[in-house]
Amino acid sequence: MNWLLSSFFASALISLGTATLVTDVTGASQRSPLVNSTVNLTAIVTAKGKSGFYLHGDPVKDKRVSNGLVVFTTSATILSQVAVGDQVSLTGKVAEFRPAADPDYLLLTEITSPTNIVVLSSNNTIKPLVLGRDRSPPTQQFSALDVGRDGWLSVPNNQSRIDVVNTTLQPDKFGMDFWASLMGQLVTIPKPVAIDFPNSFKEIWVHGDWPVTGKNARGGLTLTFGPYGIPDANPEAVILGAPLDGTSNPKVALGSVLSDVVGVVSYQFGFYYVLPLTAPAVISNPSFDIAPTTLRSSPHDRCAITVGDYNVENMAPTGTHIGDVANHISNVLHTPDIMFIQEIQDNSGPTDDGTVSANVTLSNLVAAILTNTTVAYSFVQIDPVDGEDGGQPGGNIRQAYLYRPEKLSLVSAPGLVVGGPLNATKVVGSARTPVLSFNPGRIDPTNPAWTDSRKPLAAMWRTASGHTIFTINLHLVSKGGSSTGEGDARPPVNLPVAQRTSQVETVSTFVASILHMDPEANIVVAGDCNEYLQTRSVFASLTPLLTDIDEVAGIPPVERYTYVFDNNCEQLDHMFVSPSIVVRCAEAEHIHINNHAATTAARVSDHDPTVAKIRVC
Numbered sequence: 001m002n003w004l005l006s007s008f009f010a011s012a013l014i015s016l017g018t019a020t021l022v023t024d025v026t027g028a029s030q031r032s033p034l035v036n037s038t039v040n041l042t043a044i045v046t047a048k049g050k051s052g053f054y055l056h057g058d059p060v061k062d063k064r065v066s067n068g069l070v071v072f073t074t075s076a077t078i079l080s081q082v083a084v085g086d087q088v089s090l091t092g093k094v095a096e097f098r099p100a101a102d103p104d105y106l107l108l109t110e111i112t113s114p115t116n117i118v119v120l121s122s123n124n125t126i127k128p129l130v131l132g133r134d135r136s137p138p139t140q141q142f143s144a145l146d147v148g149r150d151g152w153l154s155v156p157n158n159q160s161r162i163d164v165v166n167t168t169l170q171p172d173k174f175g176m177d178f179w180a181s182l183m184g185q186l187v188t189i190p191k192p193v194a195i196d197f198p199n200s201f202k203e204i205w206v207h208g209d210w211p212v213t214g215k216n217a218r219g220g221l222t223l224t225f226g227p228y229g230i231p232d233a234n235p236e237a238v239i240l241g242a243p244l245d246g247t248s249n250p251k252v253a254l255g256s257v258l259s260d261v262v263g264v265v266s267y268q269f270g271f272y273y274v275l276p277l278t279a280p281a282v283i284s285n286p287s288f289d290i291a292p293t294t295l296r297s298s299p300h301d302r303c304a305i306t307v308g309d310y311n312v313e314n315m316a317p318t319g320t321h322i323g324d325v326a327n328h329i330s331n332v333l334h335t336p337d338i339m340f341i342q343e344i345q346d347n348s349g350p351t352d353d354g355t356v357s358a359n360v361t362l363s364n365l366v367a368a369i370l371t372n373t374t375v376a377y378s379f380v381q382i383d384p385v386d387g388e389d390g391g392q393p394g395g396n397i398r399q400a401y402l403y404r405p406e407k408l409s410l411v412s413a414p415g416l417v418v419g420g421p422l423n424a425t426k427v428v429g430s431a432r433t434p435v436l437s438f439n440p441g442r443i444d445p446t447n448p449a450w451t452d453s454r455k456p457l458a459a460m461w462r463t464a465s466g467h468t469i470f471t472i473n474l475h476l477v478s479k480g481g482s483s484t485g486e487g488d489a490r491p492p493v494n495l496p497v498a499q500r501t502s503q504v505e506t507v508s509t510f511v512a513s514i515l516h517m518d519p520e521a522n523i524v525v526a527g528d529c530n531e532y533l534q535t536r537s538v539f540a541s542l543t544p545l546l547t548d549i550d551e552v553a554g555i556p557p558v559e560r561y562t563y564v565f566d567n568n569c570e571q572l573d574h575m576f577v578s579p580s581i582v583v584r585c586a587e588a589e590h591i592h593i594n595n596h597a598a599t600t601a602a603r604v605s606d607h608d609p610t611v612a613k614i615r616v617c
Helices: 002-015 022-026 175-180 320-332 359-372 497-517 549-553 579-583
Strands: 038-049 052-056 068-072 087-097 108-121 186-189 204-207 238-240 261-268 271-276 282-284 304-315 338-344 378-381 398-403 408-410 427-430 433-436 457-463 468-475 523-528 563-565 568-570 573-577 587-590 610-615
Touching: 022 038, 022 068, 022 108, 038 068, 038 108, 038 261, 068 087, 068 261, 108 261, 175 261, 175 271, 304 320, 304 523, 304 573, 320 359, 338 359, 338 468, 338 523, 359 378, 359 398, 398 457, 398 468, 427 497, 433 457, 433 497, 468 497, 497 523, 549 573, 549 587, 549 610, 573 610
Parallel strands: 068 108, 238 271, 304 338, 468 523
Antiparallel strands: 038 052, 038 087, 052 068, 087 108, 186 261, 204 238, 261 271, 304 610, 338 398, 378 398, 408 457, 427 433, 457 468, 523 573, 563 568, 587 610
């Protein structure tokens, strides 16, 4: 009853024209306690852009409550009435905005329909809050609603909505709450470091000079497990949006250092932003010279095999792309004994004309490698059914193996043939001598788990030493349709995680059948999994059977990444090995030839390749 009376009294005061504080509008929760109310505000203008201006009100001691607020208007007449530094009084309506087409974004509290604008004084100055000195963002979790063993990566996801629960902010613990508690405020980001390439709008993910976790040698933030075993969301990062004065953000690369940024905190496009008052300058760039792998094929060591893995991003049969990839394989990866390749397109590239064969594409790649080296690769793959494996329409992308015939050959036997697109290869044979019914062959290709997705390519090889090794080349279903990390749905929507889980389970069943017949079998499973190992539920069926080669090789967790997206350096491409390989030890390196490039245009693929050296005897 007391709450009802106080709410009624507050509404009555507002309706009578009583001045409202900015902090009354923002409140200590995600949504404004005064939504849909008409309020009278007095505050100082800190910034102005094409779609409104920002107000600074008197602060309160409660860190949950922002004293900043945006006034939305695109009216040139209204915008001309205010200038940065003006103390103004105005009347407006408290609204919560979210684009109708983007229901997974958070609501943005704003003042709309501003009227009765009066400039009370001018040339006032507001001292920005210096992040890293006055306040620092948390470094582990996004939201209190990210419940589950894997935090923001937990499955099932989309179990609650921030705007429905209307959580009370905990800015010292959760990153999204931290940025929400500063909404509309003027802040300084000291010494920003770019942690991704600019997007198409020239927006830049950065962290500033404050405590961070997961920092790799390049300066990016790697997705790792946090100190409590929960995946680290790296919520201390934020996006630099378009500068409010119309200047343009500079070109940056992963690890570029910028001049200090002064701007206002905002939320748009599913993420928290700082909108600079003016564009920063680049202070320094990292080196763009990429060292090649140190792991080389060993012609005199018949037990050692070098293994490469590379998603070559929609390789068509013509154009400069083939030559660039060939250069990487030749001069950066040093022609591994076997290459796991993903995203090979058919002979007509993205032209949707019914072509499914990729012999020209692969022959051109092998020929281009031969022009750089003395290595004459052979290749093997299986043509898919037209239009059934997803990817770029018309491209019929698939996995393939390149292999050095002097080091490896496909195991052959009377009646053993290459499988077709719908032939399921099976593990047959007898104890200690498993073989495949099709070699190479696809694993359970008619299983619904592989709908509109690439089917695993399994093969059995004989090495120069006479030992056998099984390989499985993966390209799991993509994350298309997922929500942003800082969106309304908690944990964030991860699509189609159920299908990816089923795909891994199908592969795990196949691996288990090999190990059941021969516990000492040499097995390598590698490729683009389109998922992080930190999403443990997806890989739960595989990890008891095989070991991540990064663990075997002792690669530091912060250096385990093959992809850069939003605020994270992350690993979508994985390599797993069987116990017999683990006990003989292995080496591995992620070669950041693409994600350490100067620009996105300089990249050959959006994935980085991996090279490993294993022993089969």
